[in-house]
Amino acid sequence: MxxxxxxxxxxxxxxxxxxxxxxxxxxxxxxxxxxxxxxxxxxxxxxxxxxxxxxxxxxxxxxxxxxxxxxxxxxxxxxxxxxxxxxxxxxxxxxxxxxxxxxxxxxxxxxxxxxxxxxxxxxxxxxxxxxxxxxxxxxxxxxxxxxxxxxxxxxxxxxxxxxxxxxxxxxxxxxxxxxxxxxxxxxxxxxxxxxxxxxxxxxxxxxxxVARYWDLMALAGKAPARVIGADALLKDRPGFSVELLTRGSIPEDAYETPRHEVLMPVRGHWRLAWDGNSTVLAPGDTCAVPPGLRHALAPSMTGEASLYRITNTDDPAGATWRAEAA
The missing domain is CATH 2.60.120.10 (Jelly Rolls)
Incomplete structure (x- = not known):
């Protein structure tokens, strides 16, 4: 698209x-x-x-x-x-x-x-x-x-x-x-x-x-840190998955996904590029990337950079872990 x-x-x-x-x-x-x-x-x-x-x-x-x-x-x-x-x-x-x-x-x-x-x-x-x-x-x-x-x-x-x-x-x-x-x-x-x-x-x-930021930063080496999901650090299936992306773990090339993707920067400024256009996302911004859009991410400045990426899944929203299961 x-x-x-x-x-x-x-x-x-x-x-x-x-x-x-x-x-x-x-x-x-x-x-x-x-x-x-x-x-x-x-x-x-x-x-x-x-x-x-x-x-x-x-x-x-x-x-x-x-x-x-x-x-x-x-x-x-x-x-x-x-x-x-x-x-x-x-x-x-x-x-x-x-x-x-x-x-x-x-x-x-x-x-x-x-x-x-x-x-x-x-x-x-x-x-x-x-x-x-x-x-x-x-x-x-x-x-x-x-x-x-x-x-x-x-x-x-x-x-x-x-x-x-x-x-x-x-x-x-x-x-x-x-x-x-x-x-x-x-x-x-x-x-x-x-x-x-x-x-x-x-x-x-x-x-x-609970996942601590600096632990996640350490986990995000050459691939994003899997934060929430069936195969993630916090093993849950709440209807969405969460990853932490850093400067070293962003996809090298432009990519697209058949799912909705929400980008939420935590530290640093991030350049989002698509269809010959680009914009910069800052901490506190929220960006809803539609399914099927080919796009690329890269930190736009030197220094620490991280963002949470949330993706919808096929799991029902009520499938999250309940307290009495502990």
């Missing part, structure tokens, strides 16, 4: 052009979580707010999003039905999980990646000293149909004016909004339902679901 420069630019979301939503989720007014910025880059994501801007609506079998937070700001405990993978673009982040966030935790640095198991409550906070950014890959075209919140999150949100309806939409009582007729509040999970969310310790999660 061929693609014009204009069409390719429409498939690139630049970091500096990201449009945040500050009311994306139920904890948007809760102290400690009320300074979050959420970004929906590819696909509709899991936002509960009609104010969320979607940059690229067409999905390649998965969604791409991001969260930006100042120091000490946290994202409240929730669970996903399908895969949720994060890598740290900027800052230092603590991820925690369990019914009350006390079952386990891990701290991630820039470039580190975490394939969070389905079926557990999870949250995260910026424990760095500056504004931080994490990029997210969510399984499935519909990102699993939303999130499941820990009961205390819904109760705290209600005390601060936000009510989540059974329809998955938020209503701000501080703005005079109310649940529409026939729409009930989202019910709290019962004690019986909560037993389905295990309290998985860190030693059953971290070794199998």
């Amino acid at each position: 061929t693609l014009s420069r204009e069409d390719m630019e429409r498939r690139i979301v630049r970091y500096g052009e990201l449009q945040p939503c500050r009311t994306a989720f139920i904890d948007a007014h809760t102290p400690g979580s009320n300074q979050k910025e959420n970004f929906t880059i590819i696909g509709g994501g899991v936002s509960e707010s009609p104010d969320q801007h979607v940059h690229i609506k067409e999905t390649p079998g998965f969604n791409i999003g991001a969260a930006g937070q100042p120091p000490h700001c946290r994202n409240s405990l929730h669970s996903h039905r399908t895969a949720e993978v994060f890598f740290v673009l900027k800052g230092r982040w603590r991820f925690f999980w369990g019914r009350f966030g006390t079952a386990g935790e891990v701290v991630l640095e820039e470039g580190d990646i975490f394939n969070i198991p389905t079926g557990i409550f999870r949250g995260f906070e910026n424990v760095g000293t500056d504004y931080g950014m994490i990029m997210a890959i969510l399984g499935g075209d519909d990102a699993g149909g939303g999130v499941v919140w820990a009961p205390q999150v819904i109760e705290d949100a209600r005390d601060h004016g936000l009510v989540l309806g059974e329809n998955g939409k938020l209503y701000d009582t501080k703005k005079g909004q109310r649940l529409p007729d026939g729409v009930r509040p989202m019910p709290l999970l019962t004690d019986e339902e909560l037993t389905a969310f295990p309290e998985t310790p860190a030693e059953a999660v971290v070794p199998f679901h």
Whole structure:
């Protein structure tokens, strides 16, 4: 296939052009979580707010999003039905999980990646000293149909004016909004339902679901480091695969693939060339390369260069490893 420069630019979301939503989720007014910025880059994501801007609506079998937070700001405990993978673009982040966030935790640095198991409550906070950014890959075209919140999150949100309806939409009582007729509040999970969310310790999660950036850089010799996939370092099949490409492991020649490919630079600037055109991708940019497009990648400057490459697979989005399998 061929693609014009204009069409390719429409498939690139630049970091500096990201449009945040500050009311994306139920904890948007809760102290400690009320300074979050959420970004929906590819696909509709899991936002509960009609104010969320979607940059690229067409999905390649998965969604791409991001969260930006100042120091000490946290994202409240929730669970996903399908895969949720994060890598740290900027800052230092603590991820925690369990019914009350006390079952386990891990701290991630820039470039580190975490394939969070389905079926557990999870949250995260910026424990760095500056504004931080994490990029997210969510399984499935519909990102699993939303999130499941820990009961205390819904109760705290209600005390601060936000009510989540059974329809998955938020209503701000501080703005005079109310649940529409026939729409009930989202019910709290019962004690019986909560037993389905295990309290998985860190030693059953971290070794199998966290990959450190510098370990991946060492693995990416003459070939990309296989990060997530059936034959990868993190052995999982969430509906997509993840690789880390470096200066020494990029394909020597132009290539094409029958699958969707999303490029997300971590360090350095990368030149993407196709059909006699080229553009430069920087850290924080997201580029959706369509199937069948012959293209080439190369660092455009000297120094460290790395990017994550995400490719859709034939595996169902819900095929990710569950916590109770540990």
